[in-house]
Amino acid sequence: MDDNKYDGVKDVKWKQVNNGESKIKFISSRKKSNIKKIIKLISFILLAVISGGISGAYTANKKQSNTTYTPNNQTLMETKKDNKNVISNSNSQVENPVTKVAESVGPTVVGISNKADGYFGIQDTGTGSGIIIDSRGYIVTNYHVIENADRVTVKLSSGKILDASISGTDEKSDLAVIKVNAQNLPKAQLGDSSKIKIGDIAVAIGNPLGENFSGSVTAGIISALNRKIEYNGSVYKVIQTDAAINPGNSGGPLCNTNGQVIGINSFKFGSGQNTEGIGFAISINEVKSIIKQLMNGGEVAKPYLGIYGEGVTSGDNKLSGIYIQEVLKDSGAFKAGIKPTDILLELDGKKVIRLSDVSEIVNFHKIGDKIKCKILRNGNTIELEAVLYEMPEDK
Structure with a gap:
């Protein structure tokens, strides 16, 4: 046998062929080496896939176990804080506007107690609320809250109770300003x-x-x-x-x-x-x-026109105004020449049909302002000009 004929053949594998006759088949070691490489590559890929799946499942399970769920399907969002995953409710990120108002205005709201001398000494006769409008201790409230009070006390939002003095009152507008002896108090912001x-x-x-x-x-x-x-x-x-x-x-x-x-x-x-x-x-x-x-401790000065009457309308519904029944002496209307039985049609260029219309228009003016009046007298339309004076205390 020629020994060189089988150079490079290292492995011999038996295989049954041709009707049971035994023959020798030689397999190239180079081909076998390639097959081994392919098998190794496939094994590596399968191992990588399996490892990745296991790692992903473990991470997901860990996240899920660290997540806190809230009722009503509230949305959760993850935020990073101190290098730790923290789950927080996304709804809490938007502050309720009512909460914001309560936090900012609440400290400026006080409780007011109206106290009066009674048979058993000083007793509470009523309570109300007030608003700190000046950090020096000025508080606005309704007049009826402190009406007929012999003593007024104020309870701050901190719980501290202070005696208050009455700075000024206006029964007609149902307003009063009281003052406590305190400084640097939180004050409310007046809007428009x-x-x-x-x-x-x-x-x-x-x-x-x-x-x-x-x-x-x-x-x-x-x-x-x-x-x-x-x-x-x-x-x-x-x-x-x-x-x-x-x-x-x-x-x-x-x-x-x-x-x-x-x-x-x-x-x-x-x-x-x-x-x-x-x-x-x-x-x-x-x-x-x-x-x-x-x-400022002063009385509230209010302008007035000085007439009393009631609303009327003509039979054909073409004219309406205020039938003047009385004109107060020394008032702006009196000095302008307005008389009882006149019908006031317009005031300050605006139609009037009831006394409340007159009050509304006058309240937008100040003492000393001149205001135009259109009246109907004996079938004739007359225009007059009246000066607004300060309303007497008894009116």
């Missing part, structure tokens, strides 16, 4: 009530039903604007809201979502009526000038 709209969120803060419920917060919407409420002979533009305003809320703030005071709550305007979801607040723009006067 002319910018609010129906449907805006409204937040009321106060002490309904007394000090046991101090700092109560109720929320609703602005239900109506410029409602006209007549109180003690004066007509005021008030804000209507469905935020709950109960006894004890009087004098507290009605706020917008920016934490600005847009009205002073008054239970008095809505009292005596069996209604729910209807509350009123005096528009802050209506009383800013009054508050300043009361802070």
Whole structure:
């Protein structure tokens, strides 16, 4: 046998072929080496896939086990804090506007106690709320909250109780300013009530039903604007809201979502009526000038025209106005020459059909202003000019 014929053949493998006859088949070691490489590669890929799957499953299970679920299908989001995975509720990322108002305005709202001498000594006769409007201790509230008080005490949001002195009162507007001996108090920011709209969120803060419920917060919407409420002979533009305003809320703030005071709550305007979801607040723009006067300890000077009468309409419905029954002596109307039986058709260029229209127009002026009056006298239209004087205390 030629030994060189089998050079390079190292391995011999038997295989049965040709009807059971045994023959020798030689397999190249080079081919076998390639097959081994392919097998190794496939094994490596399979091992990598299996390892990756196991690692992924382990990571997912670990994440799932560290996740806290909250009810109502609340969305969860992951945030990194101190290199640790922290699960937090995404809803908490958006602050409730009512919460923001309560936190910013709440410290400026106080409880007010009206105390009077009684048979058993000093006794509480009523409670209400107030708003700190000056860091030096000036607080605005409703007049009826401190009416006939022999002593007034104020409870701050911190729980501290202080005696208060009365700086000024105005029964006609149902407003009062009191002062406590304190400095650097948190003060409320007065807003612009002319910018609010129906449907805006409204937040009321106060002490309904007394000090046991101090700092109560109720929320609703602005239900109506410029409602006209007549109180003690004066007509005021008030804000209507469905935020709950109960006894004890009087004098507290009605706020917008920016934490600005847009009205002073008054239970008095809505009292005596069996209604729910209807509350009123005096528009802050209506009383800013009054508050300043009361802070300075002076009486509130208000202009007036000086007429009394009732609304009338002609038979053909073409004319309407106020039939003047009385003209007060030395008033602006008296000095302008307006007389009883005259019919006032227009005031300051605006039609008037009831006395409340006159009060509303006059309240937008100051003492000393001149105002045009169009009257009907004996079938003739006459235009006169009246000067607005300060309203006497007995009017």
